[in-house]
Amino acid sequence: MNLDRSQSSPETLIMDGPEMGRALTRIAHEILERNKGTGDLALVGIRTGGVYLGQRLRKIIGQIEQSEVPLGELDITLYRDDLAIRKNQPVLRKTSIPFNISDMKVVLVDDVLFTGRTIRAALDGLVDLGRPAEVQLAVLVDRGHRQLPIRANYVGKNIPTSREEIVQVFLEELGEEDHVAKLKGKENSP
């Protein structure tokens, strides 16, 4: 593991690859249990990490239930509440939800739940695309410090953190070894 990523901010390992896999498997089961199968179920991953986690969840659900759950990708950039005050525009990516979300039970998937502002933006983005019957939230890590009344339905792991710490999810799909780490350092944009 690349523990010497930068000398000034040593990583603390929070989850390793197998732990991540087990957490996702549990979340997949919980989603199926709560929704009583895959009828009207859809996954929507929030760019970028959430998209890959959504793909993994879809695969696991497919193995359990032998059925394909539709999966979309949501870019929340245009719905951020800090666009007008940031000095640099964040990188914009494409939203691609190739199915009608109206009357579906949509599970939003994200890697880290922090202030809740990303989820707020995602909810705004979703309602512009249709009127889901229900929206649920699945996250790999909940690190606390909510600034909005938002709560996840499915959590891989709860981690106590201080506000200044950075929690990062590293994924194989992005050329890293699967793990979740806590980094010390000045707070980046959440």
Added chain:
Amino acid sequence: MNLKRKDILSMASLAPEEIAIILEAAEPFKEVSGREIKKVPALRGKTVVNLFFEPSTRTRTSFELAAKRLSADVINFSPSDSSVVKGESLIDTARNIESMQADIIVLRHKAAGAAEVLAKSIHSSVINAGDGWHEHPTQALLDLFTIKEKKGELKGLHVAIVGDVAHSRVARSNIFALTKMGAKVRVVGPATMIPPYLDRLGVEVYYQMDDALSGVDVVMMLRLQLERQSRSLFPSIREYARLYGLTQERVQMAAKDALIMHPGPINRGVEIAHEVADSASAVILNQVTNGVAVRMGLMYLLSELH
């Protein structure tokens, strides 16, 4: 991924990397325009002023739609063309608009360089929507976007620009834009409509339509400005149509799946035959659709400064 400039004045002044950033930024907005609810809140609370000193419907409408789909407030300002609209009065008008806290001013003006003069005098962002015979950068950007969308890449493509190149800001912007992105550009038209020294821009000049179209991947037709006949640039519309009109037979000269483009409005039966304009290889209406997405991307990138 950021555009480090306040204004978009010309393709000549944009670096290839900046052009690539703009084309990339336009991509997500195409998806937005295809939604049932064609609106995102990205520019909420910003003000865009369309300042058009020349009549224009499609460009102004395209900018207006783009701004509205970003949730900006839009004001259309079309000062009378009769007054002497030069230097001072242009800047005075713009300063008035700026005093109303406009974030982006979209300017069309008959004087070449008007946008640049304006950009230097005010703090708001200025987008050149056509200045005289000089440039029309957003048209070139939407043309590049359309070509890229259909052909995958711009590099190495052969593009023929046909018609009144000398008096066309669309042609000028496209020549700069295409050559910067690695496409090979050739122009063709009557000698009265081809400006001198084009070879210095890396452009091949032809006077015969059939030679020019041979093997090209993209045919970009320019609108024949019919009012120019009175200035004896060509003898008759009929002769022009015979020598430089794009007919089905001439399309055969180009590469097999060549794109046919036109900035509009088209003169059917003059520079482009009916059946060509309506053929599957014509992407004229795609250009219009993409124009909104490209202008949304551009305004999104510029809005970071305000």
